[in-house]
Amino acid sequence: MLVPILTILGQAAWIAPGEAAGLLFRPLVGRLLENTVSLVAASTVAAALVGTAVAWCVERTRLPGRRIWAVLVAVPLAIPPFVTSYAWVSLSDGLQDFAGALLVVTSAYYPLIYLPVAAALRGMDPALEETARALGCSPSACFWRVVLPQLRPALFGGMLLVALNVMVEFGAFSLLRYRTFTTEIYAEYRTGFAGSGAALLAAVLVLGCLLLLAGEAFLRGRSRYARVARFTRRPATLLGLGWTVLPVLAGLALLVALTIGVPVGMVLYWLTQPGSAASSPVLATLSGLVSATLASVGFGAAAAGLTVALAIPLGYLAVRHPGRAATTLERASFLAQGVPGIVVALALVGIAVQLLRPLYQSAGLLVVAYSILFLPLALVGVRTAFAQVPRGLDEAARSLGLAWPELFRRVLLPVAGPGLGAAAALVFVSTVTELTTTLLLSPIGTRTLATQVWVDTSTLAFAAAAPYAALMVTLSLLSTWLLVRRYGAGVAGMS
Secondary structure (H helix, E strand, O other): OHHHHHHHHHHHHOOOHHHHHHHHOOHHHHHHHHHHHHHHHHHHHHHHHHHHHHHHHHHHEOOOOHHHHHHHOOHHHHOOHHHHHHHHHHHOHHHOOHHHHHHHHHHHHOHHHHHHHHHHHHHOOHHHHHHHHHOOOOHHHHHHHHHHHHOHHHHHHHHHHHHHHHHHOOHHHHHHOOOOHHHHHHHHHHHOOOOHHHHHHHHHHHHHHHHHHHHHHHHHOOOOOOOOOOOOOOOOOOEOOHHHHHHHHHHHHHHHHHHHHHHHHHHHHHHOOOHHHOOOOOOOOHHHHHHHHHHHHHHHHHHHHHHHHHHHHHHHHHHHOOOHHHHHHHHHHHHHHHOOHHHHHHHHHHHHHHOOHHHOOOHHHHHHHHHHHHHHHHHHHHHHHHHOOOHHHHHHHHHOOOOHHHHHHHHHHHHHHHHHHHHHHHHHHHHHOOOHHHHHHOOOOOOOHHHHHHHHHHOOOHHHHHHHHHHHHHHHHHHHHHHHHHHHHHHHHHO
C-alpha cells in the first residue's frame, strides 16, 4: 500500500529543481489549483449545510414519512458521480462550468455528511438539550450552543470524506469539461506517458489530501463527547414543524428530484431514444452489454476476495494482538483513503513498465490496484467482525486441541461471517463503480460498465451510454440493498 505513494513521490523528487519549478509555476497549474480548491471548499460547505439540515429534519422533527425520506436522501450515495454528471450533461450542456460541477458533486456526496450526522443525532443524550431549554435557551440557541458542538466529530468526519472525494474525483469533472488536478494528470499521462508533469501534479494532489487529513484532525481536537453517567438511553423528543412543514417537504422533494430523479430519469429517457437522438448516433450492442457486465462483476468479485483476504490478518492482529506494531500496520493501511486512485494507478503503471513488464495491462495488476484503494473499507468491517467474536471461543477451541488453521476455519470464520460478507459487499460495490483506475490499468480491449459509460458520454453518444449506466446503477443499488438487508443487523451492531 505504501509502494504507490513512495513511487510517485520518488518520481517527483528525481526531477531537476529547474524543470520542477518550470512545470509547477505555470499559469495552468495556478488555474488548476484555483479550480480544485474553490470547488472543494464550496462543495464541502454546501454538502455540510444540506446534509446537516436533512439529518435534523429526519431525526429530530415530526416529519411526515420520516422513514421513507431517510431512505430516499441516502440513495444518491449508490449512484456514481459520473453517472450523475452524464445525466446533467445530456440534459443541458450549459452546466459545463463551476456551477454545474458544484451541483453534481454536492448531489453525489452530501449523504456522506447526512449519514454520520443522523447517526450522531440518534445517539445524542437529549438531557443536554432539555437542560439548555430549561435554562432559557431558544430552540435556535440550543442548536448552535448544545447540539452543533456535539455533532463536531461526525460533521468534520463527513466533511473530510466529501473534500477528499471531490479532490480526487475524475469522471464527473471530465464529462463536465471542468479542469482539476485529476483531469490534468490523466491528460498528462495520455500525452506524455508517465512523464514529469503527471508525477509532479500527482505529488501535489497527495500533499493536498494529506493536508486535508491533518486539518480535520486539528479541527476535531481532543474533546470528549461520551456520556459519563450510565443511564438508559431514550430517544429525543421530536419537534413539531408547524407552518414550516410544507416548505420542508417541498425542499426534500426538490432535493430528491435533483439527486435521484434527474439521474434515473435521464437514463430511462435515453433508454427509450434511438441513437440518432443524440449528437453521436451510436447504439449499444447486446454483446457489448454482456461483456462489460461480466467484466465488472468479475473484477468486483476478484477484488472483494483479495481485499478481504488481505484485511483478515490485519484485522485479526489489531483485535487479538493489539500493540504498537499492529497499530502501525493498521494505520498505514488507511493511508489509501487519502490517496487518489489516479495516483495509485499512475504509480503502478510506472512499476509495471520498469520492473514487472508482464503485469502491464493485466487483469491481475488492476485487481491489486482495487485492493490497495479499498482495503480501508474492508478493514473496518473485518476488524469489527473479529472484535465481536468472544475470546473464550478461541481459548475453548485451543483447549480442545484445534490447531490455529482449524480454529480459524471452524470457529472464527463462521462467527465473523456476516461482518466479512459486509466488507466484501462494500468492496464489490466500490469496484463496480470505480472509473479512474480502471481507465488507466484495464487490459487493452477490456471495457467495464463504468468505462463504457465514460467513453460513450465523452463522444456525446448518450443513447449508447444509457444501457450501461442503467445496468451499473441497478447493480449498485441491488448490492447496497442486499448489504443492508442481509448484514444490516451486523452493521448496526458495528456502529
